[in-house]
Every structure is written in structure tokens, then in C-alpha cells.
Amino acid sequence: MTLNTENPLRLLLIGAGNRGARVYGDYGLHHPHEVEFIGVAEPDPTRRARFATEHDVEPTMQTPSWNELLAMQKQADAVVICTQDQMHVEPTLAALRAGYDVLLEKPMATSAADCLALVTEAERLGRTLQICHVLRYAPFFTKLYEVVNSGVLGEVITIDHRENVSWWHMAHSFVRGNWRNQEQSAPMILAKCCHDLDILTWVMRQTVSRLGSFGSLSHYAHTHAPEHAPARCTEDCAVASECIFYAPRLYHAWPVGAAASHPARSGFFEKHDFMLHALEGGQTPESRWDRLKTSDYGRCVYHCDNDVVDHQVIAMQFERGATCTFTMHGHSDREGRTLRIDGTKATLIGDFAHAPYPQFFTLHPHGTDRVERIDISAGESGHGGGDEGVIRDFLAGLHGKPSIHQTTARASLQSHMLAFASEYSRTHGGVVVDMLKFAG
Ligand SMILES: NC(=O)c1ccc[n+]([C@@H]2O[C@H](COP(=O)([O-])OP(=O)(O)OC[C@H]3O[C@@H](n4cnc5c(N)ncnc54)[C@H](O)[C@@H]3O)[C@@H](O)[C@H]2O)c1
Known part of the structure; x- marks a missing residue:
């Protein structure tokens, strides 16, 4: 979809870090006819100045925090919020109340109550609040949705889905980096896997009725440090x-x-x-x-203040009886997701690897020796093409076009609730959680 218009949409960016500057900011640099960043809030002076220079932002529209930028009279079409996990709620509420539509990074918030507060406030004010569930826009998952819902697999009976976080990504982000400590960021099942929980329920077009979860931090700990x-x-x-x-x-x-x-x-x-x-x-x-x-x-990976798990598994039952296991771990040779879906008519095996590895599905119709291979062309942008897709969809919405994949905050509530329920189960001896009661 091309969104070229006479007047590019005008956005404010809150948080010019990796996602803000290098994903959504770069989208603006590559598509100047679609979008223009006219304001930035960022406390780090180097990042703020770099973003302001790249996007030619007026000095008065460069502020050290979101409060100052959102306190000004409304002058943009929407706000993109890319602060860290614990800092999503306040700027989002302020932006919505200032009259802005908002594109907000996931997770939308780190507690069920805060997620609900965001959804409720956006709906009360009649504003768009879209969450960056980028995988819905990756060609691999778009195709998966299409195949599963074409009926070619028959009725889906069971799913085995894995998020294989590579050992080096685990070390960078979840042992040494920003998402290592759940009090300071979020439990890993929320921070890393709300995408997967979103994809599973989206593809199945069903909610999960109950789940149980186990997991722990096994390896990246002082007890495994080499001597000296x-x-x-x-x-x-x-x-x-x-x-x-x-x-x-x-x-x-x-x-x-x-x-x-x-x-x-x-x-x-x-x-x-x-x-x-x-x-x-x-x-x-x-x-x-x-x-x-x-x-x-x-820092030595065995001498950090990390406490998030390095492996977790969830067993889920969908409302119409299908079952699903989801495994996330930080010990993979390479980065990516793998999955297997068994239906009454065929089996699907998929590999959503990160470049340079190919992304593909194989379809195995029952009662035949046929294997159909579907290769996916992922595109250039991050998350297998999903990064560009989510902002494009948001911009289309601002132009009054219907969202392709409906990643509204209301739709994203389910993935977040599943993550909170999984964490509850994991930290309460693997107890089975009834989602109807849990989500209220
Ligand atoms: N959708 C995805 O697939 C995906 C992938 C990675 C990260 N994320 C999420 O995106 C968010 C940002 O991640 P990141 O890697 O860009 O982090 P980052 O730390 O690089 O960027 C966050 C920025 O927010 C700034 N900030 C802090 N306080 C602020 C304030 N008061 N006002 C304005 N800015 C402020 C920080 O200085 C920092 O530059 C996180 O919530 C993360 O979980 C999403």
C-alpha cells in the first residue's frame, strides 16, 4: 500500500532510542511524502540532538521529556511512544487526553490494571490506540493466518510453537541489557512473547480458556560463573x-x-x-x-543482576478444545520462531528464522506423500517485514482507512492477559488459570 499524499502526516516521537529513532524515525526518513516527525521528547541529549538533526525538528519542539511536548497546544496528527516498558502508561494517557491518536510500543503496560486503564481511556475518548504487535504484519504470519483460515488444514487440533531466542540475543537483552530485571522492565513472557500470544489467538480466531506455565532462570547465574x-x-x-x-x-x-x-x-x-x-x-x-x-x-553474564527466566513453557487450551504448547527459551543457536500445526486434513511446519536463514512453511496433506513448500519473502524491515507494516497500518488509519490487521489496544489486551496469567501460573507452582475468571 502506498500512502503518498500532498501533505505528509505529522508525528511526535516520545523516546528516541532504538525503536523510536531507528525503526519509526527511519521509516519517516525513507518515506518523507508519507510522514514527518515534527517533535521529539528524549532525555538523552545526544539521542535527542541526533533525532532532531535527522528530522530537522524545530528547537522549540525538542524537549527532554514527554510532559513538556504534550503540554503544548496540539500541533501534530499523532504520537509514537517508544519509551521503556515501565514508562508507557503516563505518556500514553497524557497523549490521548491531549487529543492524539497513539502508536504505542509493546507491551502496552506491565500490569493488567494498567492495560485495562489504557484501553478504557482510549475508547472513552474515541481515540486510536494501536500497539506495535509487529508480527501480524510480517509476511510469514500473514500467510500463516491465510493458510490456517483457508481450511486446508481442516480443524486445527494442536499447535506446537516455539520462540527460540539466540544465546547472544538473550545475553544482550535479557541478561546484561534493558529487559534483564522484571521489576525494572517486565517478565520475559510479557516483554518477549506477547507477540507470540497475540499471533496464536489471532490465527486461531479464538480465545484461550485455560493455561498453566512452568519456567525458571537456569543458566545465567552466579552459580555457573567460571572460576575467577x-x-x-x-x-x-x-x-x-x-x-x-x-x-x-x-x-x-x-x-x-x-x-x-x-x-x-x-x-x-x-x-x-x-x-x-x-x-x-x-x-x-x-x-x-x-x-x-x-x-x-x-559485564560477565554470570555476574549480572538479571532475574528474568531463560526458559518458560505454557500449555494452553483454546475455547473450542484445541491445545497448544508454547516454549520460549534463550539458548538457541539462531534467532527465530518455529511451529507445527496439526489439523484434521493436513500438517503445517513453519520456520520463521531471521536472515540470512530462509523463512518457509511446508504443508503435508494427510493420506498423500505430497509436500508443498511455501517460501516467504520477508522484506527489508525488522521482524520479518513487520516493523514497516505496523506503522504503515497506523498511518493508513489516520487517513481514515480501516486497519488491515486490527492491532487495536482492545485486540492486544488478550495477548497481554495471557502473559500475566502465564506469569501468575509460573510463580504459583504451575497452577491452572481459568482465563474467564482471570481476565474478569
Ligand atoms: N515491537 C517490537 O517488536 C519491539 C522490539 C523491541 C523493543 N520493543 C519495545 O519498544 C520500547 C522501546 O525499546 P527500545 O529498545 O527503543 O529502548 P531504548 O532504551 O533504546 O529507548 C527508550 C528511550 O526512551 C527514552 N526516555 C526515557 N524517559 C523518557 C521520557 N520521560 N520522555 C521521553 N523519552 C524518554 C530513553 O532515554 C530512551 O532513549 C520498549 O517498550 C520495548 O519493549 C518493541
């Missing part, structure tokens, strides 16, 4: 050569004048922009080394 491992990888770690989590290797960082034999200069390195962006480490290996000496990302 220092608090930071940069402090002459004796196991640097063999530890896959050795930060200088992950972030391609080494000290000035380091010999070619320096442990950071050999072995695994895959460049991931979001990791380097989070490190804010500069352009050279030497400047990144300096950042690792002080930032969270230089």
Missing part, C-alpha cells in the same frame, strides 16, 4: 578465549593496539545493529572497548 571470572569481560578474563559470551567479541571491540591474537579478534561475530546501537559505543573497536569497560553490556 571477573565482574567485567574487559578485566583480563582468564576464559575469554573459550567463553561464547565474551562481550568484546560480541560487540567487535578491542583495546588500542591489540594484537591480532587478542581473543576479541577471533571467532564469532555477527553484526547486529540493534546491539551496537544499544551500546552507543561509537564507530571503532577501540571506542566500543571503552564503552564496554563501563556499560552494562561489558
Whole structure:
């Protein structure tokens, strides 16, 4: 869908971090006829200035916090909110009350009560509140929805879905990084898997009636630290050569004048922009080394203050009787989701891997030897093409067009409630949760 108009829509950005600046901000830079960011709220002066320069934002529209920007008279069409998980509720309520439609990063809030408050307030005010459940817009999941609802599988009896978080992504985000501690961010089943819980109920067009969940933090803990491992990888770690989590290797960082034999200069390195962006480490290996000496990302993975799980499983029953297991873990060789759906007429096996691996389904009609392979072209943007899809859908809505995949806050409530219920079950001995009672 092309949204070119004479007058691009005008947006405010709250939180010019990785998502705000590098996903939605970059969308604006690449599609200037569709959208223009005219204001930014961001406390980090470097990020704020960088975003303001990139988007040519007037000095009066650059503020250190959302309060000042939203207190001004309304001058944009909508607001994009990309602050951290614990900081979604207040700016969203303020933006809605200031008359703005809002595109809000997931999770919409970190408690059931706050999620409900957001949905209720958006509906009371008649404003759009759309949550960035980007996977609904990824061609892989769009196709999955189409196939399952075409009836080719017959009645879906059971689903086995996995979110395989790679060991390096786990270390970066959930052991060292922003989502390591659930008091400061959110339980991992909410932060990472509300997408999956959304996709499962969306594809099935059914709610979940009950669930139970187990999981824990097994590996990334002090008890697994190698003997004499220092608090930071940069402090002459004796196991640097063999530890896959050795930060200088992950972030391609080494000290000035380091010999070619320096442990950071050999072995695994895959460049991931979001990791380097989070490190804010500069352009050279030497400047990144300096950042690792002080930032969270230089810490030994066994000596962090992380408490989120590194594996969790949920067993669910849908309202019409189908069952589903969902496994999330942070020990995968590669990043991505895998799934298997067994229906009365056929089986579907899918691999939603991240580039450079291919994304595809195979369909296995029962009673035949036929295997039909469907390859998916994921597109350039993040989350298998979902990142561009969600903002495009939001912009289309502002133009009065109906949303393609309906990621309204009301629709997103279900995935969030399932995450809260799973966490309740996991922390209460795996008790079975009746979703009707839980969601009230
Ligand atoms: N949809 C997805 O698939 C997806 C993927 C990754 C992250 N996320 C979510 O996106 C959100 C942002 O993640 P991120 O990686 O960009 O984080 P980030 O830390 O890079 O960015 C958050 C920014 O908010 C700024 N901020 C803090 N207080 C503020 C205030 N008072 N006013 C304005 N800005 C303020 C911070 O300085 C920071 O720059 C999180 O909720 C995260 O869970 C969603």
C-alpha cells in the first residue's frame, strides 16, 4: 500500500532510542511524502540532538521529556511512544487526553490494571490506540493466518510453537541489557512473547480458556560463573578465549593496539545493529572497548543482576478444545520462531528464522506423500517485514482507512492477559488459570 499524499502526516516521537529513532524515525526518513516527525521528547541529549538533526525538528519542539511536548497546544496528527516498558502508561494517557491518536510500543503496560486503564481511556475518548504487535504484519504470519483460515488444514487440533531466542540475543537483552530485571522492565513472557500470544489467538480466531506455565532462570547465574571470572569481560578474563559470551567479541571491540591474537579478534561475530546501537559505543573497536569497560553490556553474564527466566513453557487450551504448547527459551543457536500445526486434513511446519536463514512453511496433506513448500519473502524491515507494516497500518488509519490487521489496544489486551496469567501460573507452582475468571 502506498500512502503518498500532498501533505505528509505529522508525528511526535516520545523516546528516541532504538525503536523510536531507528525503526519509526527511519521509516519517516525513507518515506518523507508519507510522514514527518515534527517533535521529539528524549532525555538523552545526544539521542535527542541526533533525532532532531535527522528530522530537522524545530528547537522549540525538542524537549527532554514527554510532559513538556504534550503540554503544548496540539500541533501534530499523532504520537509514537517508544519509551521503556515501565514508562508507557503516563505518556500514553497524557497523549490521548491531549487529543492524539497513539502508536504505542509493546507491551502496552506491565500490569493488567494498567492495560485495562489504557484501553478504557482510549475508547472513552474515541481515540486510536494501536500497539506495535509487529508480527501480524510480517509476511510469514500473514500467510500463516491465510493458510490456517483457508481450511486446508481442516480443524486445527494442536499447535506446537516455539520462540527460540539466540544465546547472544538473550545475553544482550535479557541478561546484561534493558529487559534483564522484571521489576525494572517486565517478565520475559510479557516483554518477549506477547507477540507470540497475540499471533496464536489471532490465527486461531479464538480465545484461550485455560493455561498453566512452568519456567525458571537456569543458566545465567552466579552459580555457573567460571572460576575467577571477573565482574567485567574487559578485566583480563582468564576464559575469554573459550567463553561464547565474551562481550568484546560480541560487540567487535578491542583495546588500542591489540594484537591480532587478542581473543576479541577471533571467532564469532555477527553484526547486529540493534546491539551496537544499544551500546552507543561509537564507530571503532577501540571506542566500543571503552564503552564496554563501563556499560552494562561489558559485564560477565554470570555476574549480572538479571532475574528474568531463560526458559518458560505454557500449555494452553483454546475455547473450542484445541491445545497448544508454547516454549520460549534463550539458548538457541539462531534467532527465530518455529511451529507445527496439526489439523484434521493436513500438517503445517513453519520456520520463521531471521536472515540470512530462509523463512518457509511446508504443508503435508494427510493420506498423500505430497509436500508443498511455501517460501516467504520477508522484506527489508525488522521482524520479518513487520516493523514497516505496523506503522504503515497506523498511518493508513489516520487517513481514515480501516486497519488491515486490527492491532487495536482492545485486540492486544488478550495477548497481554495471557502473559500475566502465564506469569501468575509460573510463580504459583504451575497452577491452572481459568482465563474467564482471570481476565474478569
Ligand atoms: N515491537 C517490537 O517488536 C519491539 C522490539 C523491541 C523493543 N520493543 C519495545 O519498544 C520500547 C522501546 O525499546 P527500545 O529498545 O527503543 O529502548 P531504548 O532504551 O533504546 O529507548 C527508550 C528511550 O526512551 C527514552 N526516555 C526515557 N524517559 C523518557 C521520557 N520521560 N520522555 C521521553 N523519552 C524518554 C530513553 O532515554 C530512551 O532513549 C520498549 O517498550 C520495548 O519493549 C518493541
